[in-house]
Amino acid sequence: MIFQDFIYQLQYLGIQDVLLPFILIFTITFAILQKINIFGDGKKNIHVVIAIVIGLAFITPHVLWGTGTDPSYPYLSNGMLDLVVVMNAALPKVSILLVAIIMGMLMLGIFGREVSIAGTSLAGWAVILTIAFVAWAFASSAGFFGPPGTPRFFGFYIDQELLTLLIIIAAFFLVIMYITKEDNNDPGKGLGKKLKDLMGEFGNVINK
Template sequence: MAYTGNIGQVLTNIGLQDLWLPFALFFVLSFVALQKSGVLGHKDEDAKKYNIVISLVISLLVVVPHIMGVYPPNSDPVNIVNAAIPNVAILLVAIVMFLILIGLFAGKSGWTESMSGFIVLISFIAIIWIFLRAAGYAQYGGAFWSFLDNSEVQAVIVIILIFTLIVWFVTKEPGEGHFGDGIKSFFEGLGKGGHGGH
């Protein structure tokens, strides 16, 4: 444990979390965005050089003020990213586990055609919410939203969502692409089963 603690201290001292990782993240995201958008050209070799320089400048403009401590407390992008990324990673793990569970039952049934949009929408909303919470903006909701900070509540919500999606997939008829229809048929089946026992 002491050896592991020493490694962690060394990584902290060299600024791995506060300097190098944020710099690499912002640089890669900026460079990919510039390359894909083709603002400075798509096939021009000089455009790639310009994209590298611009990405480098953007990354330094984000990270250097953080190192110097000139950002306001709730407006430091590095702190926001450091606080949000672990929750985003948990969300990604939950989505991957859901896909694995569905894959065990679905095989190659093509369920993603009807569910991909829903998953993307929920993931987008969740990621936006995570970053708003990390930045402190979502705290204006007051005590009404504070229960979402409880890890047990978060786990229950994730379990309910995954269970609901699995129920929808298992109960939907072939060609049925609506999420609500699957849930409706599930509860209708429960009702028929209850009446059949009398």
């Protein structure tokens, strides 16, 4: 197919292994520097230079010492961890998490529930579970839990069917807890309020 050949051509040119990781690291680094203003106001040019350097430093080991034989092998030819391979393997898992969150919100909306996680007591659990999932995605892609892509729980490998069942049970439990809980907490306090403020600040940085 023409589209498939086009994707293969982009892969051959290094779009996935070089350009996309560089753009992602550059964007995240630049946004953080713009937010914290460690060099003071009006130092956008310095932030750009630092972000470019960090982005190049991130992809250079992969370009120079990447094996290129197995896309799932997370180590360079010198034995060091290949960060580009780890990131490329972890991002689809993180994307699945985002899709699951959006689908959960849509389901709650269909059943007539107002979706407002950042202002409720459920926000704390949502943040903890999200951080844990992202950490697991990157750690498993780096091969810390055995062969890359093989899930393991407390040292024991589990198959995809059991993992899917556990995720469904956890998601069902969270939805039931959200629907049946009583909002007795002050929405202006707690981790949910802090998360909401953090999201607002990040949005302001993006809009600048």
